[in-house]
Amino acid sequence: VSMQKFLEKLPKAELHVHLEGTLEADLKISLAKRNNHPLKSSTVEDIRQGYVYNDLPSFLAFYYEGVELLQTEQDFHDLCYAYLAKVAQQNVLYTEMFFDPQLHIRRGLDFGTVIRGFNAAQEKAERDFGIRSSLIMCFIREMSAESADETFTQALPYLEQPDRSRIIGVGLDSDEKGNPPAKFAKIFARAKAMGLHLTMHCDLDQENTHEHIRQALQDLGSERLDHGLNVLERPELITMAREKGVTFTLCPSPNDVIRPGRSRQDIRDMLAAGLKITINSDDPGYMQSVYMTESLAKAQAAADLTPEELFQISRNAFEAAWISDAERETYL
Ligand code: ADE
Numbered sequence: 001v002s003m004q005k006f007l008e009k010l011p012k013a014e015l016h017v018h019l020e021g022t023l024e025a026d027l028k029i030s031l032a033k034r035n036n037h038p039l040k041s042s043t044v045e046d047i048r049q050g051y052v053y054n055d056l057p058s059f060l061a062f063y064y065e066g067v068e069l070l071q072t073e074q075d076f077h078d079l080c081y082a083y084l085a086k087v088a089q090q091n092v093l094y095t096e097m098f099f100d101p102q103l104h105i106r107r108g109l110d111f112g113t114v115i116r117g118f119n120a121a122q123e124k125a126e127r128d129f130g131i132r133s134s135l136i137m138c139f140i141r142e143m144s145a146e147s148a149d150e151t152f153t154q155a156l157p158y159l160e161q162p163d164r165s166r167i168i169g170v171g172l173d174s175d176e177k178g179n180p181p182a183k184f185a186k187i188f189a190r191a192k193a194m195g196l197h198l199t200m201h202c203d204l205d206q207e208n209t210h211e212h213i214r215q216a217l218q219d220l221g222s223e224r225l226d227h228g229l230n231v232l233e234r235p236e237l238i239t240m241a242r243e244k245g246v247t248f249t250l251c252p253s254p255n256d257v258i259r260p261g262r263s264r265q266d267i268r269d270m271l272a273a274g275l276k277i278t279i280n281s282d283d284p285g286y287m288q289s290v291y292m293t294e295s296l297a298k299a300q301a302a303a304d305l306t307p308e309e310l311f312q313i314s315r316n317a318f319e320a321a322w323i324s325d326a327e328r329e330t331y332l
């Protein structure tokens, strides 16, 4: 069979996708109509052509603008259902989806509106396609620690009932520059004490990213690193990640579009260093609709991955997934 067929059929788990980043241009247009919200571009082509990024902040500007279109429970449902329906067709069996409650709460929306919309979509997608899914609540790192605390407090009724809300972990995303994991040490300790899982973005092209990786792993006890490619530049961080059994959630698509110049040789180097990696989509709605199969194809082409390596990478994701061992066995 061809590599493309192999990649399509491969059973997949996704561990790094931002639900707000799955907002496709066509859904933007229907949400704008439904909510009477102005859009600068009125066609799918115009919207997609407008997506030009130089770095993370310039990408986040588009992302934050798109978030404004999400207003009702139905909107959150439609966003999540569209993503799940799409990746279910790519043989994604399980997915852990990031969302950014602070971007909604600061606009006056209720936490429950967001969660009820997502949960309804998750239940429907599971009935319709068999795809299982969980949520990871992220803190916006350029917002204050107090804002993160307040959001966490609003989320408490849902966090205390993970079986119902499906929120199984907390993450850290958005603008890394000047916003180290240590800024959120208290809230991550609180989440951990409640039994929530922890993961954090440690991105590229940032001055202090090595210290951020160290803090995430050593001080805050992050179980995974989102991106985290810069470990390659520090032997002691490679050793630390290996000893702690950290899984890296790599995303080839944003590496192409918002971090140009970054060599995808890194995938090969991480494998050679004995690190556990997974391949994920990140923000497919904003990045040429590169979902799971397409992300794996990019990684395969860049690092010349063999079917055996791709199978192991896929297996890594099921092994690192925050699910019961009983559920894990059903996938492996
Ligand atoms: N939030 C949404 N997408 C992100 C990304 N690619 N990096 C950091 N924060 C994000």
Ligand code: ZN
Pocket: 016, 018, 173, 201, 226, 282
């Ligand atoms: Zn991300």
